[in-house]
Amino acid sequence: MNDSPLILREDAAGVTTLTLNRPQARNALSQAMLRALLAAFADIAADSSIRVVVLAGAGPAFCAGHDLKELRANDYSRDYTEALFADCAELMQAIVALPKPVIARVHGIATAAGCQLIATCDLAIATADSRFATPGVNIGLFCSTPMVALSRNVGAKQAMQMLLTGDLIDAPMAQRFGLINEIVAADDLLSRTAALAKQVASKSPLTLAIGKEAFYQQRQLSLADAYTYTREVMVANLQAQDAQEGIDAFIDKRTPVWCGR
Template sequence: MNAHTKPDPTKPDTAPALLREDHDGIATLTLNRPAARNPLSEAMLAALRDAFVAIAADRSVRVVVLTAAGPVFSAGHDLKEMSARRGDGDRGRAYFTDVLGRCSAMMQQITALPQPAIAAVEGTATAAGCQLVATCDLAVAGNEARFCTPGVHIGLFCSTPMVALSRNLSAKHAMEMLLLGEMVPAQEAMRMGLVNRVVPAGEALAEAHRLAAVIASKSPATVKTGKRAFYEQREMGLAAAYDHASAVMAENMLARDAEEGIGAFMEKRQPVWRDS
Protein backbone atom coordinates (compact mmCIF):
# COMPACT_ATOMS: atom_id res chain seq x y z
CA MET A 1 0.00 0.00 0.00
CA ASN A 2 1.17 3.55 -0.61
CA ALA A 3 1.26 5.38 2.70
CA HIS A 4 0.10 8.55 0.97
CA THR A 5 -2.70 7.08 -1.13
CA LYS A 6 -5.87 9.15 -0.82
CA PRO A 7 -9.26 7.68 -1.78
CA ASP A 8 -11.30 9.44 -4.44
CA PRO A 9 -14.70 10.10 -2.77
CA THR A 10 -16.39 10.20 -6.17
CA LYS A 11 -15.14 6.71 -7.03
CA PRO A 12 -15.30 4.70 -3.80
CA ASP A 13 -14.83 1.35 -5.54
CA THR A 14 -11.49 2.42 -7.00
CA ALA A 15 -10.02 3.37 -3.64
CA PRO A 16 -7.68 0.87 -1.98
CA ALA A 17 -9.54 -1.50 0.33
CA LEU A 18 -6.81 -1.01 2.92
CA LEU A 19 -4.58 2.00 3.63
CA ARG A 20 -1.21 1.79 5.34
CA GLU A 21 0.75 4.59 6.97
CA ASP A 22 4.05 4.12 8.81
CA HIS A 23 5.42 6.51 11.42
CA ASP A 24 8.01 6.02 14.18
CA GLY A 25 7.91 2.24 13.98
CA ILE A 26 4.10 2.06 13.99
CA ALA A 27 2.24 0.74 10.93
CA THR A 28 -1.37 1.93 10.88
CA LEU A 29 -3.73 -0.10 8.71
CA THR A 30 -7.11 1.44 7.91
CA LEU A 31 -10.04 -0.60 6.59
CA ASN A 32 -11.20 1.64 3.77
CA ARG A 33 -14.64 0.56 2.58
CA PRO A 34 -16.79 2.85 4.80
CA ALA A 35 -19.76 2.95 2.39
CA ALA A 36 -20.01 -0.84 2.59
CA ARG A 37 -19.37 -0.92 6.38
CA ASN A 38 -15.81 -2.24 5.92
CA PRO A 39 -16.73 -5.87 5.25
CA LEU A 40 -14.17 -8.66 5.31
CA SER A 41 -14.78 -9.24 1.62
CA GLU A 42 -12.49 -11.19 -0.67
CA ALA A 43 -10.69 -7.95 -1.56
CA MET A 44 -10.29 -6.91 2.09
CA LEU A 45 -9.06 -10.35 3.15
CA ALA A 46 -6.47 -10.30 0.35
CA ALA A 47 -5.34 -6.79 1.28
CA LEU A 48 -4.98 -7.69 4.96
CA ARG A 49 -3.14 -10.91 4.11
CA ASP A 50 -0.64 -9.07 1.91
CA ALA A 51 -0.17 -6.29 4.46
CA PHE A 52 0.58 -8.74 7.26
CA VAL A 53 3.05 -10.66 5.09
CA ALA A 54 4.89 -7.42 4.36
CA ILE A 55 4.80 -6.21 7.96
CA ALA A 56 6.02 -9.51 9.39
CA ALA A 57 9.19 -9.16 7.30
CA ASP A 58 9.66 -5.44 8.02
CA ARG A 59 12.02 -4.94 10.95
CA SER A 60 11.33 -1.21 10.97
CA VAL A 61 7.76 -1.91 12.14
CA ARG A 62 7.49 -2.47 15.88
CA VAL A 63 3.72 -2.24 16.40
CA VAL A 64 0.63 -2.51 14.17
CA VAL A 65 -2.52 -0.44 14.74
CA LEU A 66 -5.68 -1.57 12.98
CA THR A 67 -8.47 0.97 12.53
CA ALA A 68 -11.26 1.78 10.07
CA ALA A 69 -12.67 4.64 8.04
CA GLY A 70 -16.26 5.71 8.61
CA PRO A 71 -18.80 5.05 11.38
CA VAL A 72 -18.46 1.23 11.34
CA PHE A 73 -15.27 -0.62 12.25
CA SER A 74 -16.31 -3.75 10.36
CA ALA A 75 -19.61 -5.54 9.74
CA GLY A 76 -17.84 -8.87 9.19
CA HIS A 77 -18.16 -11.09 6.14
CA ASP A 78 -19.75 -9.71 2.97
CA LEU A 79 -22.96 -11.75 3.05
CA LYS A 80 -24.08 -10.47 -0.36
CA GLU A 81 -20.81 -11.63 -1.89
CA MET A 82 -21.14 -15.02 -0.21
CA SER A 83 -24.85 -15.53 -0.92
CA ALA A 84 -24.27 -14.89 -4.64
CA ARG A 85 -22.56 -18.29 -4.78
CA ARG A 86 -25.61 -20.27 -3.67
CA GLY A 87 -26.28 -20.87 -7.36
CA ASP A 88 -23.11 -22.95 -7.68
CA GLY A 89 -23.56 -26.66 -8.30
CA ASP A 90 -22.64 -27.45 -4.68
CA ARG A 91 -24.81 -24.55 -3.38
CA GLY A 92 -21.63 -22.65 -2.54
CA ARG A 93 -20.02 -25.21 -0.22
CA ALA A 94 -16.56 -25.03 -1.82
CA TYR A 95 -16.65 -21.25 -2.00
CA PHE A 96 -17.84 -20.83 1.60
CA THR A 97 -15.15 -23.23 2.81
CA ASP A 98 -12.49 -21.33 0.88
CA VAL A 99 -13.49 -17.84 2.05
CA LEU A 100 -13.87 -18.88 5.68
CA GLY A 101 -10.52 -20.63 5.49
CA ARG A 102 -8.89 -17.50 4.09
CA CYS A 103 -10.41 -15.41 6.87
CA SER A 104 -9.22 -17.86 9.53
CA ALA A 105 -5.72 -17.85 8.03
CA MET A 106 -5.65 -14.04 8.11
CA MET A 107 -6.68 -14.02 11.78
CA GLN A 108 -3.86 -16.45 12.55
CA GLN A 109 -1.44 -14.15 10.74
CA ILE A 110 -2.19 -11.51 13.37
CA THR A 111 -1.38 -13.90 16.19
CA ALA A 112 1.80 -15.00 14.40
CA LEU A 113 3.01 -11.46 13.69
CA PRO A 114 6.30 -10.66 15.45
CA GLN A 115 4.79 -7.27 16.28
CA PRO A 116 1.89 -6.66 18.67
CA ALA A 117 -1.36 -5.59 16.98
CA ILE A 118 -3.72 -3.04 18.53
CA ALA A 119 -7.31 -2.53 17.35
CA ALA A 120 -8.67 1.03 17.55
CA VAL A 121 -12.45 0.79 17.39
CA GLU A 122 -15.07 3.45 16.83
CA GLY A 123 -18.65 2.55 15.90
CA THR A 124 -19.70 -1.07 15.62
CA ALA A 125 -17.67 -4.24 15.20
CA THR A 126 -19.92 -7.19 14.41
CA ALA A 127 -19.51 -10.88 13.55
CA ALA A 128 -16.09 -11.39 11.91
CA GLY A 129 -15.42 -7.70 12.59
CA CYS A 130 -15.75 -8.45 16.30
CA GLN A 131 -13.53 -11.49 15.72
CA LEU A 132 -10.89 -9.17 14.26
CA VAL A 133 -10.93 -7.05 17.40
CA ALA A 134 -10.73 -10.11 19.66
CA THR A 135 -7.81 -11.47 17.63
CA CYS A 136 -5.66 -8.36 18.05
CA ASP A 137 -3.32 -8.43 21.03
CA LEU A 138 -4.80 -5.24 22.49
CA ALA A 139 -7.93 -3.22 21.75
CA VAL A 140 -9.01 0.34 22.48
CA ALA A 141 -12.60 1.46 22.00
CA GLY A 142 -14.32 4.81 21.82
CA ASN A 143 -17.08 4.99 24.41
CA GLU A 144 -19.77 4.82 21.74
CA ALA A 145 -18.32 1.66 20.16
CA ARG A 146 -20.42 -1.50 20.29
CA PHE A 147 -19.65 -5.16 19.68
CA CYS A 148 -21.85 -8.03 18.57
CA THR A 149 -21.82 -11.58 17.20
CA PRO A 150 -25.34 -11.53 15.70
CA GLY A 151 -25.24 -14.64 13.52
CA VAL A 152 -27.73 -16.47 15.72
CA HIS A 153 -30.41 -13.99 14.56
CA ILE A 154 -30.10 -15.10 10.93
CA GLY A 155 -29.53 -18.82 11.38
CA LEU A 156 -25.76 -18.61 11.02
CA PHE A 157 -23.99 -19.18 14.34
CA CYS A 158 -20.78 -17.12 14.63
CA SER A 159 -18.61 -20.22 14.89
CA THR A 160 -15.34 -18.73 13.61
CA PRO A 161 -15.66 -15.56 15.75
CA MET A 162 -16.27 -17.99 18.61
CA VAL A 163 -12.63 -19.16 18.39
CA ALA A 164 -11.25 -15.69 19.13
CA LEU A 165 -13.94 -14.84 21.70
CA SER A 166 -13.46 -18.08 23.64
CA ARG A 167 -9.73 -17.38 23.92
CA ASN A 168 -10.17 -13.85 25.21
CA LEU A 169 -13.37 -13.81 27.25
CA SER A 170 -14.57 -16.10 29.99
CA ALA A 171 -16.67 -19.00 28.72
CA LYS A 172 -19.87 -17.49 30.13
CA HIS A 173 -19.24 -14.08 28.54
CA ALA A 174 -18.32 -15.60 25.18
CA MET A 175 -21.43 -17.78 25.16
CA GLU A 176 -23.59 -14.82 26.19
CA MET A 177 -22.43 -12.87 23.14
CA LEU A 178 -22.80 -15.87 20.82
CA LEU A 179 -26.18 -17.07 22.06
CA LEU A 180 -27.93 -13.72 22.53
CA GLY A 181 -26.41 -11.85 19.60
CA GLU A 182 -27.00 -8.55 21.41
CA MET A 183 -24.98 -5.36 21.05
CA VAL A 184 -22.43 -4.99 23.83
CA PRO A 185 -21.52 -1.40 24.77
CA ALA A 186 -17.86 -0.44 25.03
CA GLN A 187 -17.75 -0.33 28.84
CA GLU A 188 -19.34 -3.78 29.06
CA ALA A 189 -16.91 -5.08 26.43
CA MET A 190 -14.07 -3.88 28.63
CA ARG A 191 -15.57 -5.60 31.67
CA MET A 192 -15.84 -8.81 29.63
CA GLY A 193 -12.22 -8.58 28.52
CA LEU A 194 -12.86 -7.91 24.83
CA VAL A 195 -11.17 -4.50 24.95
CA ASN A 196 -8.44 -3.11 27.20
CA ARG A 197 -9.48 0.53 27.41
CA VAL A 198 -12.42 2.78 26.68
CA VAL A 199 -11.78 6.42 25.79
CA PRO A 200 -14.01 9.33 24.72
CA ALA A 201 -15.56 8.90 21.29
CA GLY A 202 -13.15 9.78 18.51
CA GLU A 203 -10.04 9.19 20.61
CA ALA A 204 -9.53 5.45 20.15
CA LEU A 205 -6.90 5.83 17.43
CA ALA A 206 -4.93 8.41 19.41
CA GLU A 207 -4.94 6.15 22.48
CA ALA A 208 -3.93 3.13 20.38
CA HIS A 209 -1.04 5.15 18.98
CA ARG A 210 -0.04 6.18 22.50
CA LEU A 211 0.07 2.55 23.61
CA ALA A 212 1.89 1.61 20.42
CA ALA A 213 4.56 4.25 21.09
CA VAL A 214 5.17 2.82 24.57
CA ILE A 215 5.55 -0.70 23.14
CA ALA A 216 7.75 0.58 20.29
CA SER A 217 10.20 1.97 22.86
CA LYS A 218 10.93 -1.56 24.12
CA SER A 219 13.37 -4.07 22.68
CA PRO A 220 11.74 -5.46 19.50
CA ALA A 221 13.46 -8.81 20.01
CA THR A 222 12.11 -9.07 23.56
CA VAL A 223 8.57 -8.14 22.53
CA LYS A 224 8.68 -10.67 19.69
CA THR A 225 9.89 -13.39 22.05
CA GLY A 226 7.23 -12.58 24.63
CA LYS A 227 4.32 -12.43 22.20
CA ARG A 228 5.23 -15.76 20.62
CA ALA A 229 5.70 -17.45 23.99
CA PHE A 230 2.39 -16.07 25.30
CA TYR A 231 0.35 -17.73 22.56
CA GLU A 232 2.40 -20.94 22.64
CA GLN A 233 2.04 -21.51 26.39
CA ARG A 234 -1.67 -20.68 26.35
CA GLU A 235 -2.38 -23.85 24.36
CA MET A 236 -0.46 -26.05 26.83
CA GLY A 237 -1.24 -27.71 30.13
CA LEU A 238 0.07 -25.99 33.28
CA ALA A 239 3.26 -28.02 33.73
CA ALA A 240 4.16 -27.91 30.04
CA ALA A 241 3.47 -24.17 29.98
CA TYR A 242 5.86 -23.56 32.86
CA ASP A 243 8.52 -25.75 31.25
CA HIS A 244 8.17 -23.89 27.98
CA ALA A 245 8.15 -20.44 29.60
CA SER A 246 11.22 -21.33 31.67
CA ALA A 247 13.11 -22.43 28.57
CA VAL A 248 12.09 -19.26 26.71
CA MET A 249 13.14 -17.06 29.62
CA ALA A 250 16.51 -18.79 30.01
CA GLU A 251 17.19 -18.25 26.30
CA ASN A 252 15.98 -14.65 26.62
CA MET A 253 18.51 -14.06 29.42
CA LEU A 254 21.28 -14.85 26.91
CA ALA A 255 20.05 -12.24 24.42
CA ARG A 256 22.12 -9.09 23.98
CA ASP A 257 19.11 -6.87 24.65
CA ALA A 258 18.47 -8.58 27.99
CA GLU A 259 22.12 -8.13 28.96
CA GLU A 260 21.91 -4.46 27.92
CA GLY A 261 18.57 -3.86 29.64
CA ILE A 262 19.61 -5.43 32.94
CA GLY A 263 22.92 -3.60 32.83
CA ALA A 264 21.18 -0.30 32.12
CA PHE A 265 18.77 -0.90 35.00
CA MET A 266 21.60 -1.54 37.45
CA GLU A 267 23.59 1.43 36.13
CA LYS A 268 20.50 3.71 36.22
CA ARG A 269 20.65 4.68 32.54
CA GLN A 270 18.48 4.27 29.48
CA PRO A 271 19.10 1.03 27.52
CA VAL A 272 20.22 1.09 23.90
CA TRP A 273 18.41 -1.74 22.11
CA ARG A 274 20.12 -3.77 19.42
CA ASP A 275 17.06 -5.89 18.48
CA SER A 276 18.90 -9.11 19.27
Protein backbone atom coordinates in the same frame (compact mmCIF):
# COMPACT_ATOMS: atom_id res chain seq x y z
CA MET B 1 -14.94 4.56 -3.93
CA ASN B 2 -14.73 1.37 -6.00
CA ASP B 3 -11.24 2.40 -7.14
CA SER B 4 -10.02 3.02 -3.59
CA PRO B 5 -7.57 0.54 -2.05
CA LEU B 6 -9.22 -1.93 0.29
CA ILE B 7 -6.53 -1.38 2.91
CA LEU B 8 -4.87 1.94 3.67
CA ARG B 9 -1.38 1.75 5.14
CA GLU B 10 0.52 4.46 7.00
CA ASP B 11 4.00 3.99 8.49
CA ALA B 12 5.41 6.33 11.11
CA ALA B 13 8.16 5.86 13.69
CA GLY B 14 8.01 2.07 13.76
CA VAL B 15 4.21 1.92 13.86
CA THR B 16 2.13 0.77 10.89
CA THR B 17 -1.56 1.65 10.78
CA LEU B 18 -3.73 -0.56 8.58
CA THR B 19 -7.18 0.88 7.93
CA LEU B 20 -10.02 -1.21 6.52
CA ASN B 21 -11.31 0.93 3.67
CA ARG B 22 -14.81 -0.11 2.67
CA PRO B 23 -16.69 2.54 4.67
CA GLN B 24 -19.80 2.29 2.47
CA ALA B 25 -20.07 -1.39 3.49
CA ARG B 26 -19.14 -0.83 7.15
CA ASN B 27 -15.77 -2.40 6.24
CA ALA B 28 -17.34 -5.81 5.66
CA LEU B 29 -14.70 -8.45 5.06
CA SER B 30 -14.99 -9.39 1.43
CA GLN B 31 -12.68 -12.11 0.19
CA ALA B 32 -10.58 -9.47 -1.55
CA MET B 33 -10.22 -7.50 1.70
CA LEU B 34 -9.21 -10.62 3.61
CA ARG B 35 -6.52 -11.33 1.03
CA ALA B 36 -5.36 -7.70 1.07
CA LEU B 37 -4.99 -7.93 4.85
CA LEU B 38 -3.07 -11.19 4.54
CA ALA B 39 -0.68 -9.58 2.08
CA ALA B 40 -0.24 -6.53 4.31
CA PHE B 41 0.54 -8.62 7.39
CA ALA B 42 3.01 -10.73 5.40
CA ASP B 43 4.81 -7.55 4.31
CA ILE B 44 4.87 -6.26 7.87
CA ALA B 45 6.20 -9.54 9.23
CA ALA B 46 9.19 -9.22 6.89
CA ASP B 47 9.82 -5.53 7.68
CA SER B 48 12.21 -5.17 10.61
CA SER B 49 11.54 -1.43 10.84
CA ILE B 50 7.95 -2.03 11.97
CA ARG B 51 7.48 -2.74 15.67
CA VAL B 52 3.74 -2.28 16.27
CA VAL B 53 0.61 -2.50 14.10
CA VAL B 54 -2.61 -0.55 14.62
CA LEU B 55 -5.73 -1.97 12.95
CA ALA B 56 -8.55 0.52 12.32
CA GLY B 57 -11.63 1.06 10.18
CA ALA B 58 -12.58 3.93 7.89
CA GLY B 59 -15.98 5.59 8.05
CA PRO B 60 -18.67 5.07 10.69
CA ALA B 61 -17.74 1.54 11.81
CA PHE B 62 -14.78 -0.65 12.62
CA CYS B 63 -16.02 -3.79 10.84
CA ALA B 64 -19.41 -5.39 10.29
CA GLY B 65 -18.03 -8.88 9.72
CA HIS B 66 -18.22 -10.97 6.56
CA ASP B 67 -19.83 -9.48 3.47
CA LEU B 68 -23.27 -11.13 3.39
CA LYS B 69 -24.09 -9.62 0.00
CA GLU B 70 -20.98 -11.26 -1.45
CA LEU B 71 -22.00 -14.57 0.14
CA ARG B 72 -25.38 -14.36 -1.56
CA ALA B 73 -23.88 -13.19 -4.87
CA ASN B 74 -21.78 -16.36 -4.87
CA ASP B 75 -24.93 -18.39 -4.24
CA TYR B 76 -23.51 -19.64 -0.94
CA SER B 77 -21.41 -22.13 -2.93
CA ARG B 78 -19.32 -24.61 -0.99
CA ASP B 79 -16.16 -23.84 -2.99
CA TYR B 80 -16.47 -20.10 -2.33
CA THR B 81 -17.36 -20.41 1.35
CA GLU B 82 -14.59 -22.93 2.02
CA ALA B 83 -12.05 -20.56 0.45
CA LEU B 84 -13.52 -17.55 2.29
CA PHE B 85 -13.39 -19.10 5.74
CA ALA B 86 -9.95 -20.57 5.05
CA ASP B 87 -8.70 -17.07 4.22
CA CYS B 88 -10.30 -15.71 7.38
CA ALA B 89 -8.76 -18.40 9.57
CA GLU B 90 -5.38 -17.81 7.95
CA LEU B 91 -5.66 -14.07 8.65
CA MET B 92 -6.53 -14.53 12.32
CA GLN B 93 -3.63 -16.95 12.79
CA ALA B 94 -1.29 -14.58 10.94
CA ILE B 95 -2.15 -11.81 13.42
CA VAL B 96 -1.41 -14.10 16.37
CA ALA B 97 1.80 -15.36 14.76
CA LEU B 98 3.00 -11.88 13.80
CA PRO B 99 6.13 -11.15 15.90
CA LYS B 100 4.85 -7.61 16.52
CA PRO B 101 1.96 -6.52 18.79
CA VAL B 102 -1.31 -5.58 17.05
CA ILE B 103 -3.63 -2.97 18.56
CA ALA B 104 -7.25 -2.67 17.46
CA ARG B 105 -8.47 0.96 17.30
CA VAL B 106 -12.22 0.56 17.50
CA HIS B 107 -15.16 2.86 16.85
CA GLY B 108 -18.76 2.23 15.88
CA ILE B 109 -19.80 -1.37 15.50
CA ALA B 110 -17.64 -4.48 15.49
CA THR B 111 -19.77 -7.49 14.73
CA ALA B 112 -19.27 -11.15 13.80
CA ALA B 113 -15.87 -11.45 12.06
CA GLY B 114 -15.25 -7.80 13.01
CA CYS B 115 -15.59 -8.77 16.66
CA GLN B 116 -13.35 -11.74 15.87
CA LEU B 117 -10.67 -9.35 14.61
CA ILE B 118 -10.74 -7.43 17.90
CA ALA B 119 -10.57 -10.61 19.95
CA THR B 120 -7.61 -11.74 17.85
CA CYS B 121 -5.61 -8.52 18.26
CA ASP B 122 -3.25 -8.31 21.23
CA LEU B 123 -4.74 -5.07 22.58
CA ALA B 124 -7.86 -3.03 21.86
CA ILE B 125 -8.89 0.54 22.57
CA ALA B 126 -12.48 1.56 21.82
CA THR B 127 -14.63 4.65 21.89
CA ALA B 128 -17.36 4.93 24.49
CA ASP B 129 -20.07 4.53 21.85
CA SER B 130 -18.62 1.33 20.32
CA ARG B 131 -20.82 -1.75 20.15
CA PHE B 132 -19.88 -5.41 19.80
CA ALA B 133 -21.77 -8.55 18.83
CA THR B 134 -21.58 -12.04 17.39
CA PRO B 135 -25.07 -11.91 15.85
CA GLY B 136 -24.93 -14.85 13.46
CA VAL B 137 -27.51 -16.76 15.50
CA ASN B 138 -30.07 -14.12 14.49
CA ILE B 139 -29.77 -15.03 10.80
CA GLY B 140 -29.33 -18.77 11.15
CA LEU B 141 -25.55 -18.74 10.76
CA PHE B 142 -23.90 -19.37 14.14
CA CYS B 143 -20.68 -17.38 14.62
CA SER B 144 -18.58 -20.52 14.87
CA THR B 145 -15.30 -19.10 13.57
CA PRO B 146 -15.60 -15.81 15.54
CA MET B 147 -16.24 -18.06 18.56
CA VAL B 148 -12.65 -19.34 18.40
CA ALA B 149 -11.11 -15.95 19.10
CA LEU B 150 -13.93 -14.76 21.35
CA SER B 151 -13.79 -17.80 23.64
CA ARG B 152 -10.05 -17.33 24.04
CA ASN B 153 -10.53 -13.72 25.16
CA VAL B 154 -13.55 -13.73 27.45
CA GLY B 155 -15.05 -16.09 30.00
CA ALA B 156 -17.08 -19.08 28.82
CA LYS B 157 -20.43 -17.77 30.03
CA GLN B 158 -19.75 -14.30 28.62
CA ALA B 159 -18.83 -15.81 25.24
CA MET B 160 -21.93 -17.99 25.24
CA GLN B 161 -24.10 -15.01 26.14
CA MET B 162 -22.86 -13.14 23.10
CA LEU B 163 -23.05 -16.17 20.81
CA LEU B 164 -26.49 -17.43 21.89
CA THR B 165 -28.30 -14.08 22.05
CA GLY B 166 -26.55 -12.19 19.25
CA ASP B 167 -27.15 -9.02 21.24
CA LEU B 168 -25.01 -5.92 20.88
CA ILE B 169 -23.01 -5.18 24.02
CA ASP B 170 -21.72 -1.72 24.85
CA ALA B 171 -18.14 -0.69 25.48
CA PRO B 172 -18.29 -0.91 29.31
CA MET B 173 -19.63 -4.45 29.11
CA ALA B 174 -17.01 -5.38 26.49
CA GLN B 175 -14.33 -4.10 28.87
CA ARG B 176 -15.79 -6.08 31.77
CA PHE B 177 -15.84 -9.18 29.57
CA GLY B 178 -12.17 -8.63 28.69
CA LEU B 179 -12.73 -8.01 24.98
CA ILE B 180 -11.19 -4.52 25.06
CA ASN B 181 -8.56 -2.86 27.24
CA GLU B 182 -9.63 0.75 27.40
CA ILE B 183 -12.56 3.04 26.66
CA VAL B 184 -11.86 6.57 25.47
CA ALA B 185 -13.81 9.53 24.16
CA ALA B 186 -14.13 9.59 20.38
CA ASP B 187 -11.92 12.68 20.18
CA ASP B 188 -9.18 10.88 22.11
CA LEU B 189 -9.17 7.60 20.18
CA LEU B 190 -6.36 8.45 17.74
CA SER B 191 -4.10 10.12 20.30
CA ARG B 192 -4.51 7.44 22.98
CA THR B 193 -3.93 4.61 20.51
CA ALA B 194 -0.89 6.40 19.12
CA ALA B 195 0.49 6.88 22.63
CA LEU B 196 0.04 3.21 23.46
CA ALA B 197 1.60 2.13 20.16
CA LYS B 198 4.55 4.46 20.77
CA GLN B 199 5.03 3.08 24.29
CA VAL B 200 5.04 -0.53 23.08
CA ALA B 201 7.25 0.32 20.09
CA SER B 202 9.88 1.73 22.46
CA LYS B 203 10.62 -1.76 23.79
CA SER B 204 13.15 -4.20 22.33
CA PRO B 205 11.63 -5.66 19.14
CA LEU B 206 13.25 -9.01 19.92
CA THR B 207 11.75 -9.05 23.39
CA LEU B 208 8.30 -8.19 22.02
CA ALA B 209 8.54 -11.04 19.52
CA ILE B 210 9.71 -13.52 22.16
CA GLY B 211 7.04 -12.45 24.61
CA LYS B 212 4.14 -12.48 22.17
CA GLU B 213 4.99 -15.96 20.89
CA ALA B 214 5.47 -17.30 24.41
CA PHE B 215 2.16 -15.82 25.59
CA TYR B 216 0.09 -17.63 22.99
CA GLN B 217 2.10 -20.85 23.16
CA GLN B 218 1.88 -21.27 26.93
CA ARG B 219 -1.90 -20.75 26.94
CA GLN B 220 -2.29 -24.05 25.11
CA LEU B 221 -0.25 -26.03 27.64
CA SER B 222 -0.92 -27.60 31.02
CA LEU B 223 0.36 -25.68 34.05
CA ALA B 224 3.47 -27.85 34.42
CA ASP B 225 4.24 -27.82 30.71
CA ALA B 226 3.70 -24.06 30.57
CA TYR B 227 6.31 -23.53 33.29
CA THR B 228 8.74 -25.88 31.55
CA TYR B 229 8.27 -24.07 28.26
CA THR B 230 8.51 -20.54 29.68
CA ARG B 231 11.56 -21.48 31.75
CA GLU B 232 13.30 -22.44 28.53
CA VAL B 233 12.13 -19.20 26.93
CA MET B 234 13.55 -17.15 29.82
CA VAL B 235 16.91 -18.92 29.66
CA ALA B 236 17.16 -18.34 25.91
CA ASN B 237 15.97 -14.75 26.27
CA LEU B 238 18.75 -14.02 28.76
CA GLN B 239 21.33 -14.93 26.13
CA ALA B 240 20.07 -12.13 23.88
CA GLN B 241 22.05 -8.91 23.68
CA ASP B 242 18.93 -6.84 24.30
CA ALA B 243 18.17 -8.63 27.59
CA GLN B 244 21.72 -8.12 28.83
CA GLU B 245 21.68 -4.50 27.65
CA GLY B 246 18.36 -3.92 29.40
CA ILE B 247 19.57 -5.34 32.69
CA ASP B 248 22.84 -3.39 32.49
CA ALA B 249 20.93 -0.18 31.69
CA PHE B 250 18.57 -0.72 34.63
CA ILE B 251 21.46 -1.28 37.04
CA ASP B 252 23.41 1.65 35.60
CA LYS B 253 20.30 3.90 35.67
CA ARG B 254 20.40 4.76 31.96
CA THR B 255 18.17 4.32 28.94
CA PRO B 256 18.79 1.04 27.12
CA VAL B 257 19.86 1.01 23.48
CA TRP B 258 18.17 -1.87 21.68
CA CYS B 259 19.85 -3.72 18.84
CA GLY B 260 17.13 -6.30 18.18
CA ARG B 261 19.44 -9.24 18.87
